[in-house]
Amino acid sequence: MNHKKRIGKLMLAGLAASLTLSITQVQGSTLDTLTQEEKQTEAQIASVEVTIGETLASINLKQMGIDDLKAQITAAEESQIETRAAIEAQKEVIASRKEQLKTRLVALQTSDATTNQILMLLDSENFADFISRAYVVGQLQAADNEQIETAISEEEKLTALEEQLAEEIQTVKAAESRLKSESTALAAELTSLKGILSDNQTVLSQVKTEYADEAARLAAEEAQAKADAAAAAAKAAEEQQIAESSSAVAESASSTASASVQESAVASSATAPVSQITDSSVASVETAPAVTITTPAVTETPAAQGKTLVVSATAYSRHEAGLSNFTATGIDLSVNPMVIAVDPSVIPLGSLVSVPGYGIAIAGDTGGAIVGNKIDLHMEDLNAALSFGRQTLTITILQ
CATH class of the missing domain: 1.10.287.950 (Methyl-accepting chemotaxis protein)
Incomplete structure (x- = not known):
């Protein structure tokens, strides 16, 4: 038995x-x-x-x-x-x-x-x-x-x-x-x-x-x-x-x-x-708790408007104290330094922007002070960023 x-x-x-x-x-x-x-x-x-x-x-x-x-x-x-x-x-x-x-x-x-x-x-x-x-x-x-x-x-x-x-x-x-x-x-x-x-x-x-x-x-x-x-x-x-x-x-x-x-x-x-x-x-078999994974949202990149815009421009560098190598959209500035911070409601993130005296850059960063017709140019040279000051420029959002 x-x-x-x-x-x-x-x-x-x-x-x-x-x-x-x-x-x-x-x-x-x-x-x-x-x-x-x-x-x-x-x-x-x-x-x-x-x-x-x-x-x-x-x-x-x-x-x-x-x-x-x-x-x-x-x-x-x-x-x-x-x-x-x-x-x-x-x-x-x-x-x-x-x-x-x-x-x-x-x-x-x-x-x-x-x-x-x-x-x-x-x-x-x-x-x-x-x-x-x-x-x-x-x-x-x-x-x-x-x-x-x-x-x-x-x-x-x-x-x-x-x-x-x-x-x-x-x-x-x-x-x-x-x-x-x-x-x-x-x-x-x-x-x-x-x-x-x-x-x-x-x-x-x-x-x-x-x-x-x-x-x-x-x-x-x-x-x-x-x-x-x-x-x-x-x-x-x-x-x-x-x-x-x-x-x-x-x-x-x-x-x-x-x-x-x-x-x-x-x-x-x-x-x-x-x-x-x-x-x-x-x-000993216990019910495993459900796995919850937070998925980051993907920002859709609107098409470039192909227009000129008068903006107030400042500059920053990833070498400044307290700043990271990565932008708000995840771009590594040590790999691609040609990035500008913009107000996404004015310049869509991901747009190509031609800036006089700077070149063609990606709108790939944001900032609390960057509101309206303001942009912030990333510069690899910290001294150049500090001496840039504030300038009024006419930029072009490329097609």
């Missing part, structure tokens, strides 16, 4: 243990999968944020190159204007000298000056005097010719300089166009990266929600399974008690030799209290 009771208790303990083990294995496998997926998504988000920082740095570097080329074009065009004015002035000098020479030649042909020059030569005292006077006349004529030749040479030099300036302007403009194309391509890539980042953040939020739901569901299933196991154990104990009672009655009927003794035994057996099953493996 005792042997059968022990077997029944072992069967009940085995049933409860198998149910608990099965639930624990399913729960651990499912939650481990969701945890792994969450870690992978967070790693992808970190990688995309690094790429966004590098892309922003490239865009700002190319913008600096474009600004430098624009300055070169402006200087070359101003030089070209000055050269053209000099060419026009030189042309006037040449025309004036040609007109003077023409007037002089006509006067020589229509007056007695030529005869006078010949008489001056004929009146020479000797041949040496003749040569000297002829040399003087030749020098006067050569001086006129030299002046005209010099003026023409200067004009040719200025013309060549103008052509050179025109070529330089074309070269610089071509370089500017190339940089603009590269900058546009990088801006498109940046927009794509922002989309990927937003998608990853959405996936992360969904994974965390699924984790919370799955944990709650598994906890409920585990509680229900334990309740079912307890009910099954109670039912098995009841059936075992009935079987034991039936066995006792059969043994009493088969013992005709000692009827009185058997009747007493049957009565004793009938009035004896039913044995309670106290299997430690069943009694």
Whole structure:
């Protein structure tokens, strides 16, 4: 009889243990999968944020190159204007000298000056005097010719300089166009990266929600399974008690030799209290508390408005005492320092904003004092941030 009771208790303990083990294995496998997926998504988000920082740095570097080329074009065009004015002035000098020479030649042909020059030569005292006077006349004529030749040479030099300036302007403009194309391509890539980042953040939020739901569901299933196991154990104990009672009655009927003794035994057996099953493996099963996981909300990034805005700008640095490397939206400033703090009701978080003298940055932080048309520029250089002061700027919220 005792042997059968022990077997029944072992069967009940085995049933409860198998149910608990099965639930624990399913729960651990499912939650481990969701945890792994969450870690992978967070790693992808970190990688995309690094790429966004590098892309922003490239865009700002190319913008600096474009600004430098624009300055070169402006200087070359101003030089070209000055050269053209000099060419026009030189042309006037040449025309004036040609007109003077023409007037002089006509006067020589229509007056007695030529005869006078010949008489001056004929009146020479000797041949040496003749040569000297002829040399003087030749020098006067050569001086006129030299002046005209010099003026023409200067004009040719200025013309060549103008052509050179025109070529330089074309070269610089071509370089500017190339940089603009590269900058546009990088801006498109940046927009794509922002989309990927937003998608990853959405996936992360969904994974965390699924984790919370799955944990709650598994906890409920585990509680229900334990309740079912307890009910099954109670039912098995009841059936075992009935079987034991039936066995006792059969043994009493088969013992005709000692009827009185058997009747007493049957009565004793009938009035004896039913044995309670106290299997430690069943009694130790407790209902696990439901797991509650708080899922952070994901901020949807509105589309950029593509408009200009006059703002009051200040600056800060992550190196200031008491400040963290991470912004209100989770951006790591040590990885991507090009971030500005904004009022989200004025400039949507996640927007790309072009700030004069600073570059293109992400609206990725907030602040208690940043209300309305105010922004706070993050600077890696603490001294630069402290010396920035407060400035009024016209910024552009990019498309």
